[in-house]
Amino acid sequence: MQNTIVIIANFTDASVANTPSQIQDLMFTDPAGASIDALFRETSFGNVGFSGQVVGPFVINYSTTSACNLAAWADAAESAASAAGWDLSQYPRRLYVMPSTEMSVCGADGAAQVGGSPSRAWVFNYTAKDVFAHELGHNLNMAHAATLANQYGDASDDMSADGYALRHFNAPHMEQMGWTPAGNILTVTQSGTYTVATLELNPAQAPAPQILKIFKPDTGEYYYLSYRQPLGLDSGLRSAYWNRINVHKYTGNYDAYNTYLLALLDDAGVYSDATNGISVTQLSHTSNYATVQIQLPGGGTTTTCQAAPSVLALSPSSQSGSAGSKLSYAISLTNKDNMYCAASTFALASVMPAGWTGSVSPATLSLAPGATGTATLYVTSPTSATAATYTVQVNATDAALPAHNVSGSVSDIVQTQVVQADTQAPTAPGGLTASTVKRTTVSLTWQVATDNVGVSGYEIWRNGVRVATTATPGYTETLPSGTYSYYIVAYDAAGNHSGASNSVSLTIRSK
Numbered sequence: 001m002q003n004t005i006v007i008i009a010n011f012t013d014a015s016v017a018n019t020p021s022q023i024q025d026l027m028f029t030d031p032a033g034a035s036i037d038a039l040f041r042e043t044s045f046g047n048v049g050f051s052g053q054v055v056g057p058f059v060i061n062y063s064t065t066s067a068c069n070l071a072a073w074a075d076a077a078e079s080a081a082s083a084a085g086w087d088l089s090q091y092p093r094r095l096y097v098m099p100s101t102e103m104s105v106c107g108a109d110g111a112a113q114v115g116g117s118p119s120r121a122w123v124f125n126y127t128a129k130d131v132f133a134h135e136l137g138h139n140l141n142m143a144h145a146a147t148l149a150n151q152y153g154d155a156s157d158d159m160s161a162d163g164y165a166l167r168h169f170n171a172p173h174m175e176q177m178g179w180t181p182a183g184n185i186l187t188v189t190q191s192g193t194y195t196v197a198t199l200e201l202n203p204a205q206a207p208a209p210q211i212l213k214i215f216k217p218d219t220g221e222y223y224y225l226s227y228r229q230p231l232g233l234d235s236g237l238r239s240a241y242w243n244r245i246n247v248h249k250y251t252g253n254y255d256a257y258n259t260y261l262l263a264l265l266d267d268a269g270v271y272s273d274a275t276n277g278i279s280v281t282q283l284s285h286t287s288n289y290a291t292v293q294i295q296l297p298g299g300g301t302t303t304t305c306q307a308a309p310s311v312l313a314l315s316p317s318s319q320s321g322s323a324g325s326k327l328s329y330a331i332s333l334t335n336k337d338n339m340y341c342a343a344s345t346f347a348l349a350s351v352m353p354a355g356w357t358g359s360v361s362p363a364t365l366s367l368a369p370g371a372t373g374t375a376t377l378y379v380t381s382p383t384s385a386t387a388a389t390y391t392v393q394v395n396a397t398d399a400a401l402p403a404h405n406v407s408g409s410v411s412d413i414v415q416t417q418v419v420q421a422d423t424q425a426p427t428a429p430g431g432l433t434a435s436t437v438k439r440t441t442v443s444l445t446w447q448v449a450t451d452n453v454g455v456s457g458y459e460i461w462r463n464g465v466r467v468a469t470t471a472t473p474g475y476t477e478t479l480p481s482g483t484y485s486y487y488i489v490a491y492d493a494a495g496n497h498s499g500a501s502n503s504v505s506l507t508i509r510s511k
């Protein structure tokens with residue numbers, strides 16, 4: 001079970017309309033048996049469920065005029081829950097329900113980290129149940145259920161567009177998650193007639209393999225053949241997917257890459273791949289299985305190079321620093337080609353927000369098949385950056401084989417860098433000295449102060465009163481007779497003030 005805290009976080013001028021008990025039912029305790037927990041337990045055959053708490057609503061100090069700032073909003077929601085006595089360390093899964101106004105602000109119905117622990121998920125369209133399943137699916141390391149035309153286009157899976165009834169997950173995701181046992185997955189290497197059992201059936205009772213895989217040599221991916229019926233909570237599956245062989249493709253490497261729906265075959269329907277000489281024909285179907293004819297160019301094992309998309313990872317998934325600071329991210333790149341391929345050279349390049357600087361060291365990696373190389377991404381935000389969440393990215397390209405190219409962002413949430421408000425004060429100026437010029441003019445000098453972002457100026461204090469500011473060290477003024485005491489305070493653009501410099505005093509005796 002995945003211990004999950006669901007934090008309802010209202011904004012100062014917008015609230016979540018659903019009550020905590022409605023969200024509790026949706027997530028954990030739906031009396032009709034259709035909670036998100038029930039969906040995952042059913043589709044995973046008991047491997048994964050979500051248990052936990054719905055807390056709040058709390059009000060966080062953001063309004064609908066705030067720019068989309070997922071990390072800051074989550075931090076504020078967690079602070080509110082902690083202040084109310086919840087021990088967040090008990091919850092490796094954290095889901096924030098926030099006002100639906102933020103759908104348009106963030107341009108999404110929800111968002112999530114792909115993988116990670118603790119993991120974070122945000123839901124704005126909280127009346128669409130499948131948004132909860134989608135974002136938690138990302139947390140489990142699934143990417144999107146796509147078609148070639150639309151990254152959200154495969155409605156047979158909760159990792160597609162939302163607003164449909166809850167439904168199970170497609171065959172590539174069932175393998176990626178380890179929910180369909182390996183013994184029920186057959187990799188087809190010989191032409192012939194095969195039976196594929198209904199994907200929703202309990203694996204122990206399935207009359208045949210539930211997933212057939214076929215290697216796709218030109219890209220190193222696999223085809224996945226499966227057969228769906230509206231059983232259990234998969235009764236939410238749209239009828240276009242019933243009684244048909246669903247043809248997908250996926251890298252098959254268990255990483256968070258999109259799955260692609262390629263075809264839905266009715267009886268006598270054919271999917272053919274002329275490049276690789278592969279064809280699949282649905283011959284017949286019953287409620288428990290379908291029968292397919294699979295034609296391959298040959299069979300048996302290969303001794304030729306089969307290139308595959310490489311795998312790129314960046315960590316950590318998020319970190320924060322002051323404007324102008326430089327942060328580093330670890331890059332790992334794995335060459336997934338088979339052993340019959342030569343080594344490949346990858347160029348690594350950063351993709352930064354406007355005004356940011358990024359660099360990668362080393363900028364190239366030469367990797368043998370199966371090898372993993374590491375590099376470091378350095379990211380510097382401009383000193384003028386405002387507090388927000390920014391996306392940083394790395395692309396790995398292989399000029400000799402574009403099929404190798406990968407990017408460091410795979411889904412809704414990519415690696416981010418958060419710029420924090422500058423809360424650090426400058427150092428106190430030192431070395432203040434005062435002297436008189438022509439008896440009546442005071443001349444002050446001092447040493448520059450330093451600041452993590454930058455010193456904006458200096459305040460001149462005379463006899464406990466601020467009398468002037470200057471951008472740079474140095475000040476003169478003409479005064480009547482008297483005794484005067486001075487100190488200097490430095491300040492930065494964010495309004496942070498240093499402590500006082502040393503004090504000096506002097507006496508003026510004018511004629």
Ligand SMILES: [Zn+2]
Nearest residue numbers: 134138144412
């Ligand atoms: Zn998504």
